[in-house]
Amino acid sequence: MLKQGTGISASLAAILSSVATISCCLPLGFAAALGAGAASAFFTTLRPWLLSLSVALLGLGFWQQHRAKQCSMRGRAIANLLLWTALVVVLGMLLFPQEIAAFIADRFSGR
Numbered sequence: 001m002l003k004q005g006t007g008i009s010a011s012l013a014a015i016l017s018s019v020a021t022i023s024c025c026l027p028l029g030f031a032a033a034l035g036a037g038a039a040s041a042f043f044t045t046l047r048p049w050l051l052s053l054s055v056a057l058l059g060l061g062f063w064q065q066h067r068a069k070q071c072s073m074r075g076r077a078i079a080n081l082l083l084w085t086a087l088v089v090v091l092g093m094l095l096f097p098q099e100i101a102a103f104i105a106d107r108f109s110g111r
Contacts, residue, residue: 058086
């Protein structure tokens with residue numbers, strides 16, 4: 001006759017397997033955090049170039065929108081709305097970078 005276990009060995013095995021899984025995957029989380037920090041530092045150095053590229057591409061978008069109105073082809077309303085929304089976002093990032101960063105940090109920090 002087999003003796004019924006109390007479940008302690010199964011519980012112990014589950015705990016040990018979860019600890020083994022965490023010890024395996026935890027370094028990947030640290031590596032991802034380190035990579036995100038390095039990418040942030042890299043993109044911070046490129047910030048003036050990326051903002052100027054954004055302004056130039058917005059100018060190109062408005063020029064193309066104006067050119068589409070001169071010919072028989074009409075621009076779509078959703079494209080016009082997206083272009084103006086992009087302009088508001090880029091101007092916000094140019095004029096109020098710290099306020100937007102604080103807003104994003106407060107919004108997504110989980111507090």
